Amino acid sequence: MTMRDTDRALVQAASAVAKLRCRSAAHTLASAARTGEGRVVSGVNVVHPPGGACAEVVVLGAAVTQGVGELETIVTVGDRGRTVVAPCESCRRLLADRFPALRVIVGPVDDPRVVPVTELLATADLAD
Structure with a gap:
């Protein structure tokens, strides 16, 4: 799928959250998702030894x-916004189950691409 201007803006939004909030070992990844109406929701992961929560x-x-019902596109970044990271296997399954039409931005930050979340289920590693 082709990257849209709104997709590039979503990468920038996630990168901004990462630069601002991912300043410790407890928070290393930031995600941003866009609704069909253009609203952006963001969050960061929570690293904890017994088990944390992924940014997605x-x-x-x-x-x-x-009160958001549907998400259209999601991206996760690491390295304080310098790397686009694909969701882990568990998140891929969760995202596909909840939002089967979801678009996921993956690939290198300098040349990201958009793939359907269902394509990620069959792919071992599109992250880096």
Whole structure:
């Protein structure tokens, strides 16, 4: 799928959150998701030894609390916004189950691309 201007803006939004909020080992990734209406919901992961929460899961929780029903596109960035990261296997399954038409931005930050979330289920690693 082709990257749209709104997709590039979503990468920038996630990168801005990462630069601002991912300043410790407890928060290393930031996600941003866009609704069909253009609203953006963001969040960061929570690293904790027994088990934390992925940034994508935090975004889904934030979307629910804000009354968002459908997400159109999601992106996750790391390295304080310098790297686009594909969702982990668990998040891929969750996103595909909840939003089967979701578009996911993956690939290198200097040349990202958009793929359907269902395509990620069959792909071992599109992250880096």
